[in-house]
Amino acid sequence: AFGQQLLMLKQLKGLSVEQLYLELLRCAFLGLSSPDHHHYQELKWVGFTFIKVPAILQHIHNTTSGDTGPSEELVSAIKKISSLTMLLDYSDTRINCNCLEYLLNELCTSLTLITERDAQAIIAERVKASNSTVSKASSGLDGANSSSTSNLPGNPYLILRSKPTVNSILKKLSITNQ
Structure with missing residues (x-):
């Protein structure tokens, strides 16, 4: 439904x-970097939105192009986002996660909306331009959980662990509303 509203x-x-x-x-990264949230409010709304962005992108891609292959328009948009170094650095620092790399990982491995080569090129360009102190080792993308970061508000581990629960709740709500 949200994807259709965006297309409209x-x-x-x-x-x-x-x-x-x-x-x-841009809006997803602005939400992640916004300091206006209470500690756990961002986990509920901004984190949930960021997790759903790949699915929304896939819906838009499938609807507009009709195929399931990689999207050149998406790659171009991600390259433009990766040039917004200050926004991405602030998001990474605030959430304690390499947010762009997480997004690229989802788009590349789970949804195949971009190629591995494009993802690596964007990551390399981002690393070159970045002033961020967040590294891949501390981002948690490889599943490693650090006890020193697991209690931070906005921590990606809690958001990522909640994804299956949120999906099942949304399915049940969708079924009951039909």
Whole structure:
């Protein structure tokens, strides 16, 4: 439903698919970097939204292009997002996770919306331009859980562990609303 609303907004505003991807990604990273949240409010809403972004991107891609292969428009939008170094650095520092790398990992391995080669090129460019102190080793993408970071608000481990529970709740709500 949300993907359809975004597609309608795209039509009304006269946006290209690339511009829609760019705005969706920019808003997701702005939410992650926003200091206006209470400690666990971001875990509920911003973290949930960030987890759902790959599925929304896939829905938009499948609807607009009709295929399930990689999306050049998405790669172009991600390259533009990766040039917003200050935004990404602040998001990474605030959430204690390499957020762009997490997103690329989801888009590449789970959904195949981008190729591994494109993901590696974007990550390499990001690392070159980044001022961030968050490294891949501390991002938690490899499943390692550090006890020193596991209690931080905004911690990605808690968000990622809640993904299956959130998905099952959404399925039940969807079934009861039909």
